[in-house]
Every structure is written in C-alpha cells, then in structure tokens.
Amino acid sequence: MAERVERPVLDVSRLPTVGFGSRSITWWGIMGMMAIEGTVFVLMIASYFYLHSRNSEWPPHRNPPDLLWGTVNLVLFLISVVPSEWYRRRARKGDLRAVQIGLVLVSLFGIGNVIVRYFELWHLNTDWSIDAYGSAVWTLMGLHVLHLLTDLVDTIVLTVIFFTPLVEGKRFQDAEENAAYWYFVVGFWIPIYLVIYWAPRWLHA
C-alpha cells in the first residue's frame, strides 16, 4: 500500500451559482462578441471615410439621406434604454415580474425600431449598386440591421422563456446580458447615424 499524505481540500460548495456581470461566463462571451462586431463596425466606418478620400464629390450627384426617419430611430433607441436598464437592474434581484414586463417593452421597442428602419431604407436616396458611396452606406446600414434583427429575435425568445416554467437563475443572467447587448446595438447606432446622415452634410460644407 502506497504512502498516504494528508491533502487539504479547498471547499467550494458554498460559492454562488448565479453571478452577474464579470462573474458570469456568458457575460464574457457577449463581451467577446461585442469586441468582434465593434471592430467590424469601426473598420467599416474607416472604409467609408477611405472611400470618401478617394472621391471628389460626396455623396456623388445626389442628396444625402433624408434626416427624418434616422433621427426618429435614434430617439426611439435612446428611449428604449430606460425600460432596458430598469429590467436589467431588477434581473439582478431576481424580480420575475419586472423582467417579464421589461422584456415585453423592449421587444416592442425593437419591433418599432425595425419598422422605422424600413422607412429609413426608403429614404437613403441611393442604391447600393450605383457607386462606392451607395455600397458603403448600404453596408453600414445592413450591418446595423443585422444586429438589430439578431437582438430582436433573441429578446423575443427570451421573453417567451420568461413566461414558461423554465425560469431559473441562469435566465436572469441571460436577461441582464441581453440588455447589455442591446446597449451595444443602441450605442453603435450613434456613430453610424452620424456617419450615414451627417457626415455627407458636414463633408459637403
């Protein structure tokens, strides 16, 4: 029989199983996704200005996108932060009712954003195939639409789950992180909005 050694143990059985923010693995995953997608956005914005530097007229022979719908969407996005932040904080307390209401509200906001986005697309005053300016505007827009739709689908699915018996601590983590991702979508709309709608106006002056 081999020799026995006393080995102390580090007992972890009392550690929490539900943690938020940097204590949650999925929160880190979402941060990673944001870093990736944020880099895509930044490089796309850089490409927009690179193409601008190669053109003497910007936008070439046409009007910049109409301001109305893009601005409406900006306002809508900013207001949606209020219910979003509310349910995010309540999620950390495990407040089921608040999270349910918050998720429904934010889903409705998301649907509103998508509808307004539809009108935005009709008022860009350019086609993607006319020239590089049009391609850049549509690609920037397309990237943001992609994120908006993904997050909307996520939010709706999570909302549905929150009305089933499947709710547990992990789902409250999901709710908190869903709000964080929404801020990413909202946050990046600000520079993209400025680039798409205002850059042509300022650069023109």
Added chain:
Amino acid sequence: MITTTAIESTAELTEQERAQAARLEAVWREPTGFWGWFKAVHHTTIGKRYAVTAFGFFLLAGLLAGGMRLQLAFPEAHILSNDLYNQFFTMHGSTMMFLFAVPMMFEAMSVYLVPLMVGTRNIAFPRLNAYSYYLYLFGGLMFYVAFACNTGADRGWFSYVPLAGPDYGPGKRPDFWAQLITFTEVSGLAVAVETIVTVFKLRAPGMSLNRIPIFVWGQVVVAFMVIFSLPGVVLSSTMLLMDRTCNTQFFNPAAGGDVLLYQHLFWWFGHPEVYIIFIPGAAIISTIVTSFSRRHVFGYLVLVLSLVATGFMAFGLWVHHMFATGIPQIAESYFTAASMVIAIPTGAQVFCWIATIATGKVVLKTPMWWAIGFFFVFIMGGMTGMFVASVPVDLQVHDTYFVVAHFHYVLIGGAVFPLFGAITYWFPKVTGRMLNETLGQLTFWLFFIGFNITFFPMHLVGIRGMPRRVYTYQPNMGWTTLNQVESLGYVLLFLAVCVLLVNVSRSLRSGAIAGPNPWNAGTLEWATSSPPPQYNFLHLPTVNGREALWDAAPNQPIVAGLPDDARSFLITRTLDAEPEGRDEFPGPTIWPFLAAVATSIAFIGSIFTPWGITIGAIPVAITMIGWFWPERQPAQRRRAREIWQSE
C-alpha cells in the same frame, strides 16, 4: 475555507475515489454510436478532430506543392496547365494558411490543451466549440469539392482585386475562396472567445496571472489578435463577394471604388495572421525548452511581455505588404521602421531560450531537436524579413521567389517545426503512447535537410529574377538547376512526413505506454492520466507556482465541493484566480451540428444568389433557438440548489 481530510495522493485510488471517478464518468461520458459522434462536446474530442482535420489539409496542400515542384522541375513542362497551376498555388497557399496553419496552431492546440493546462474540465462554451469545428470542416470540404469540379480558387491566397473582381474573375472561383474565408473566420473567432473566457475565468485556484503557463499566454495573445484582426478580412472578403454577386462597387474605380481598400483591409488581418501562426509556435518552443532543460524558463516576464508586445505591434505593420503600390513615401519609411522594431521582442525571446538551455540540464529528445531546428530556420527567415522590410530591396525582389523563400522560412520555421515538436511532445498525452525516438529523429533530420534544400535555392533563383506564380520558364533563363535541386528537396520533405505517419500509426498500435507524465514536465496537463479521462481531472487541482507540478507543495490542496451529478466547474477571478463561483457546462447535443449545417447552406447558397443569406438565415435562426432552448430537468435541478451572488 481550507479544511483537512486524508486523501490518497498516489496513483492508487481509494474505494471512495473510485466511486467518485465512476460518478464523474457517468456524467461526462461522450455519447456513443453514429449519432453520438455529432453530439460530442468535450474539448479533448473536438480538439483531436481539429488536429486530425488540419493535418489532413496539411497533407493535401503538401501534395499540391508536390505537383508544383514536379511541374517546375523541368523548363517548359506541360504536366500542369497554366490554369491548373494557378489553382494549385492558390489552393496550396489558401489551404496552408486558412485550413492548416491557423486551425492547427491556434484552434486545435488551444481547444485541446488550454483547458487541461489551466486545470478545468472543459472549454468555455463547449457547444459553440463543436459548432466552430463543423463549420471549419464544411468550409474546407466545400473548398475542395469546388476544386474537384474545376472551380478551385485561382487568384492567389490573398485574392486581390481587380484580378478577383467581377471584371477579371469570371466563374465562381473567387466566390468559393471568399466563402472559405467566411467559414474559417467564424470558427476562428468562436475559438478565440472560448479561449479568452477559459483562461480568464476557469483557471485553477492559485494560478494567478503571473503563473499562467507561457503556452497559455501565447494562445490568449493570439485569441485577442484573432478578435481584432479577422474583422478586416471579414469585410474585405464580404465586399469582394458583394461586388461579384450583388453589384456593389467597392473596388470599381469607374464608380468611385478603390482597389487598394481591399489590400488595406486584407493586410490589416494578413500581417497579424503571420503572428497568429508564429506566436503559438514560439509558445510551444518555450514549453519544450523548459521541459527539456529541466528548469523554470529564464525570463518568464520577458517572454510574456514579448508575446504581448508582438501582438500589439503586429497591428502597425500591414502596409509593408503594399510597398509596391505607390503609397506616400513617409508611410513607407514609417512602416519600414516599424517592421524592423518587431524584431526586438522576437530577439528577446531567443535570448531567453538560449539562457534557459545554457543554464539547464538539457535532455536531447526529439521535441528538443525540433526546437533547435526552429532556431536556425526561423532566424534565417527573420533575417530575410529584415531585407524585404526595407523598401529598395523589397521593390527589387517583390513577387519573386526570394519572397517565396522568405515566407516559407518564417511559416515553416515558425509553425511546422514547433508543430512537429509539439506532436512528439504531446502525442503521449493525447494517445497514452510514446512515439518512437529513432523514427522521430529520422523525421527531424529528413525534414530539416529537405527543407533547406527545397527553400534555400529559392532565394537565389529569386535574386536571379524568377517571378513567383509562374507555371513554367524557358530553359535559357539559368533557373533550371536550382529548380531541380528544390524539387529534389521536396522528395526528402515527403519522406519525412511519411516516416512521421508510419511512426504515428505504429505507436497508436504498439507504442510504449506513456504514463501520466513521461517527460517529467511541470504543467497541469501532465497531472492527469494519458489520455485524460473525459472529466480531465479526478481532483480539480490548485496551483502554487509557474510549473504547477514542479512547484506543488507536498500537501497541495485539491478542490472539493463541486456537485458531481452535473458537469460542474469552478469560476475564478481573472487576476488572482481566487474561486468566486460555480457553474455547469452544457451536455452533449445535436443542435450545434444542425446549426452548422444550416449555416453552411446559407454561406454556400450566397455564392450563387444573395437570397442565400436572407432566406438561409431562417433555418439558422431556428437551429440556434433549438440550441439555446433550456431543458427542463437541469433547469429544475439547478433552481433547487441555487445560491445567488450577494451584492
């Protein structure tokens, strides 16, 4: 929190431990049978698949190289037509970079080794990990099926516009190339996130930042580089595809587009890519040198900081690939200087390795030979790198075989030599059996000599003016002999790889049993049996120093108190690795496979019509929802014993 109980610390297990092992076994067992294969989520399973697949692509690309060497062995040969030759070098280059080097040096190594080295039971996000593997596999298969149908990519591994654009690249060849990029980048990005989270949050208690093994540091740096560089090629290849299939005008000068935009975006990724391949190689060398010098590595901090510095600086060099495009002179000067500066951190690493070897008790086994081979080959490649980083020399040798020689010295020196060392080093861990030492050294010498015979003359033939990417040359150019020498060298390389394969297949059947730690190495993967059980460690370890096994106290504590009726894991803090929470890994499931199939359909569909992405997104969304939909029983079990973090 520390209490003391008597627990067996030797190989023989007590009754109690055997019962615990059986419980872990039941919870962690990978599903079996035909469908079981598609449900597996353990990092050792997926990591092995990555490694085998990437090696398969290495062999394929190596055979393509053989085809090229055969064609070039004789002037005005007609073994390969010019069209086929174009496909051969593009398929070779693209395969080596996107299907072999990155998936092998980063994905395979990171997925298999990092969780073991930090002492946890699986990689973070195991289902995403499985998904990433299938995408990688399907992307590679798509690329080769297209090649078999005479639609192999043929515009070079960076697929420049306008040559690959809608006007000069008819057919679907560049589109398949662009989508290969999409597949491989999604898988690379997924593994990058998994790696970072595993290292930041899943380390064994006690493994504070300054005790993380250098290999793991290397993979973390690479993961960050992947995250910030791959978006460049995401954009360039997507723009290329859109220019070709939906009439966008990004690269069309007639409509305000610009071809150099493509190059900027591509090399924003392409230069860091070189370091994405090389940093794991350097980290492997640090590991091997440490284990075989039998001492802690000299200059741990310098090594880590060099890896980090290389990671940062790699983002400031991309324009040196564009010296011949007429960029402003001030930019040329800056990027020349920057390219020279990056030699400093690499030089610092070399000095640390030399110091470690010089002051250690060196054991000259095969892995160590590969490390020594690496020094010679990589330093040589680095020197010619200094040449081509200076603008006048670059303008002279641009697009000649001098450049081909240079990047094979760096890529093969920086990746393949360390990789072959790594194969000999970790083979015992992965399979439980040793490789044969004699055959291993035979492989090394064949490869080392063959490599130099193949690639050294390329410098000369390049200086004599032979351009790259030509399918043949006239007999009176004075290039014939050198080309024939190169092709002979290929035969040696071919033999070297054959010997390696023989060695592997013999060892798999009848190699000497390795035991847990055949090299007496110090990192945690050697603390468990070989091959590791599916729960990795019977007792989750704690760590007391940089080389966890060498520095362990005689009564080094072990972690207890994780429920063993679920795939539990411990969450620790990023800086000091103090335990801060518990969580569960998800179990095996078919959904990531289905999601990968749906994603592949969307990606391949979009080669033919833009609807591929829009309509194709619907099945992707459905499979993803299926994947993330919670299961009732685990949810109830978890809820019953939840402990919420106190705020």
